[in-house]
Amino acid sequence: MSTELNLTLQVWRQAAPDAPGSFVTYEAKNIPDDSSFLEMLDIVNEGLIDNDVEPIEFPHDCREGICGTCGVMINGRAHGQERATATCQLHMRKFSDGDTIAIEPWRAAAFPVIKDLIVDRSPMDKIIQAGGYITAPTGTGGDANDTLIPKEVAESAMDAAACIGCGACIAACPNSAGQLFTSAKLWHLNSLPQGQPERFTRTESMVDTMEQFFGACTNHGECAEACPKEISLDFIAYMNGDYIKAKIKNRSRSSQ
Amino acid sequence: MILDSKVPSGPIEDAWDSHRFDIKLVNPANKRRFKIIVVGTGLAGASAAATFGELGYEVDAFTFHDSPRRAHSIAAQGGINAAKNYRNDGDSIYRLFYDTVKGGDYRSREANVYRLSQVSVNIIDQMASQGVPFAREYGGLLANRSFGGAQVSRTFYARGQTGQQLLLGAYQQMMAQVNAGKVNLHTNQEMLEVVTKDGEAHGIVTRDLNTGQVRSHSAHAVVLATGGYGNVFYLSTNAMACNVTAAWRAHRKGALFANPCYTQIHPTCIPQADEFQSKLTLMSESLRNDGRIWVPRNADETRKAKDIPEDERYYYLEEKYPAFGNLVPRDVASRNAKTVVDAGQGVGPLKNGVYLDFASAIGRDGKDTIEERYGNLFEMYERITGEDPYSTPMRIYPASHYTMGGLWVDYNLQTNIPGLYAAGEANFSDHGANRLGASALMQGLADGYFVLPYTIGDSLAAKLGTDPMSTADPAFQEAEKAVQDRTQHFLGIGGTKSPDYYHRELGKVVWEHIGMARNEAGLTTAISEIKAIREAFWNDVKVLGNGDSLNSSLEKVGRVADFMELGELMARDALDRSESCGGHFREESQTEEGEALRRDDVFSHVSAWEWQGDVNTPQIKHKEELEFEYVALSQRSYK
Amino acid sequence: MSLPTTTPRNSGDLPMRDKPRQLPFPLSIYQSAVGKKWVMAITGFILVGFVLAHMIGNLKLYLGLVEHNGALAYDTDLYAEALRELLVPIMPRLVVLWILRIGLLGALLLHIHSAYTLSRMSLASDFKYQGKRDFLAANFASRSMRVTGPIVALYLVFHLADLTLGFGIATGEFVRGDVYANVVYSLGRPVVAIGYIIANIAVAIHIYHGIWSAFQSLGINNPKYNYLRRLAAKAVAGIILVGNVSFPIAVLANIISL
Structure with missing residues (x-):
């Protein structure tokens, strides 16, 4: 009872x-x-x-x-x-x-x-808008099984894709940084074969947009503790690595 | 009124191809001259908006949420069907078509269902190319499972979050178009009127939920992808904000509402714990694969479940349906649960559930195996109820889950109002009287990705060279005024009870009389009770605050008002359809064994109801006769 | 033909700050916060390397007097001279030392500048909770970086003035090149010794979070080996703390004396 x-x-x-x-x-x-x-x-x-x-x-x-x-x-x-x-x-x-x-x-x-308790979280949509997608216009994909994805890779992408976009990571962060949210979407898309062509432009664009709204990460780890879906801090490290690579690669691309 | 379904003639296999060839196209360079409004950003809305944008149309997408990603498509757990036949187990487009028509208890349009089965294949390709992390086999190929009693494994899934992953895919694709400037996204905007003139749709009127600002938006076509009306039951597995308002506003402007009595009740939800419970949580149906359903034989039983000896337990599904046992279809499982609970044999503090017992499964396969299969579900159950399902049987009870009825649409998904379209759960088209598991996601995406983008061109082509109607037109001004007046009226009633109170009262009546089993007396009672509640509501509801800032009571009150009218129509439709079919069970129409008995001679039609101008004049029914050329009519049996 | 337009709602939509105009590569890296963190991590590793080497070098204090070219000399002084003569005769005396010093100074300035600008960005982005916060992961080290950093910086100024430049603070006793004697004299003053200990505790705390954080900022990450990142941070911070704190204690306890 x-x-x-x-x-x-x-x-x-x-x-x-x-x-x-x-x-x-x-x-x-x-x-x-x-x-x-x-x-x-x-x-x-x-x-x-x-x-x-x-x-x-x-x-x-x-x-x-x-x-x-x-x-x-x-x-x-x-x-x-x-x-x-x-x-x-x-x-x-x-x-x-x-x-x-x-x-x-x-x-x-x-x-x-x-x-009262309701806040405007539209910056999170802005970050997705900046590149949180794979450009695949309707009807252009080949057969779904043409692209093989190792089970482990799909599972890891799913771990990141489980983000529900509630904003707890940003709310919990003493710096109000958007790293966990942004990196989860980046890892979801950047770790999959379909996401490779846009990987570095996506990373650069999403990070730059994130920084227009949110603070800088000081690696407290408070975000991952607050996350209702247990999104891992590891994704932030992957994002940091990809961002520097993006800076290098995007430059070499534009200079060609 | 003659309902022209516009179903193409000729063999069903070629119908969609020949139709696509026959309908008018809009030249790519001209597409940008057309403006389309999409209301709702769930699977159907987001996929339609994204695809329209990609094709070159100017799109205005509206959601009442703070972000398109909040749409309730996100909560679908199980999966999405597609006739890929990747398992080589005999699946085909024809088999999915056949299963869907049969599952819908022969109350859907064959041509629509065939098309749905055809494009199901493209959906998986599309979603995979967008990076939806579907479950994979070790070789990297897509995994499948059999779902909802299907005899083939055609369900694709992403853990227990398939709806979430598909919605995020469609949402992201739409956000790409927002970024490209082709889709103009409007968040926190609730559509409160469809604007029509000379019988055609020209736009909508919205209210900004944060500022109260009422605005008009005009376009060449309006798509409503605003979901189902399951929340008419008050307690359902729907999200709190799900409502019928957009569809109902269209209905009041002349759009026919089809088959409102077709609602689906999901058998395995966690029962209500107290009066203040706000929603019911669905537990995956897969639990019935290993759980045994029972209640105590003695209605006055007070012992704990595990202390009740085997011979005093009533395994009612296993006893009544030896062949299918605990795996009978959703509606059969639901109705039988209601029967035992109504007989006073229910379990739990409120005696409102039945046991779903894993003791035998744990004894047979070991706790580890069961944990591996259902660990996350058991965890969710324990989180909500505080009981450990490994040691105490789960308590479950059916709950409203999905609504098959909706706005009547033709083969082009256009309602009877030219220029107004309905997609996804908001329309009535594909599921007949009952929906198969893992088919809701399929239909939403089929409509948005692969049907509307072609069919909408047919009506647009004729409008080339015309501007959308000016929002200064009296039709818009009247609609805006109607919205403002209604808002002010609600704020001015100054009654004594909250909107939630009236919603609960309505829900009790709808659940009692228009729920799992319906009969003439109950439905007649329901009509008069709902009327009484509605009248009390309009005189006595209390909405505090103002209309110029966020006011969730004000949002709610308008939705409850529309649910009142819908509830009454549901009762009328259920009363009119004196047969049993799919999710609609009329106690007067059953076989000797207590099974649903269809009456194909009288009711092989879609009931499409037409608004008569005011709330006190009952809607008039129009029939669209259904013909079954491919799937032979037969009566279900699960003995 | 013009279409009637509708504007989306705008409030949280407005960015806090504009995207900076892109400078040429590699300066563009430093324009972003993630890039700044990357610079901060690399300069941090350089500075940790220095602090570690400095501490190890200082262990020579314990060797006291040794025989050198037939005469007795403090090993520490010999070590200091060796630093001045690095790569001689390939390079002239002091040149390599100055290159190292300039490199370290550059790293330090970049480290401080990135910390300062990132802190400003974060403070501007944060909106303080009005109620009490209950932190789960953020620890004392991570939350005090903006305090331990300035403490270390201030101490560094004092330390350089005291023992490298001999300005003002240790006037009279300071003899350039007599490193051992200078240290013994300086740390022999209890106030300086206590300041030295406090500063080194701050250094260790700063390094403990800094090392782990730097791995993360650089994207050096492998779930399998991630426990090593914390372990490395603890080990390095601990070794530096024990080593450095031992010096003033040893001086005060006369274990290191003239």
């Missing part, structure tokens, strides 16, 4: 991007411990609406850990204390009765708060 929890929440409330924000304290009463963290917020919101208080806006959608919409700072940790778990998959049984929980939006200068 599920038990119920009574909690104190400190939630960041901010009406608009340029409005001042602050932590507001709410009591969360009778929260079933089977509910997820987001359902806990649903319950609190129902109570707020009953009392004519505007509900807390928080990011969420699929609630099964794959869409990457959700994500808040819970007690100073991106997605909360559970490893490899997105906020929507964090359940209240991981908390104790009487806990105080501080909830804050992702913070980065390039992630302006839209409202």
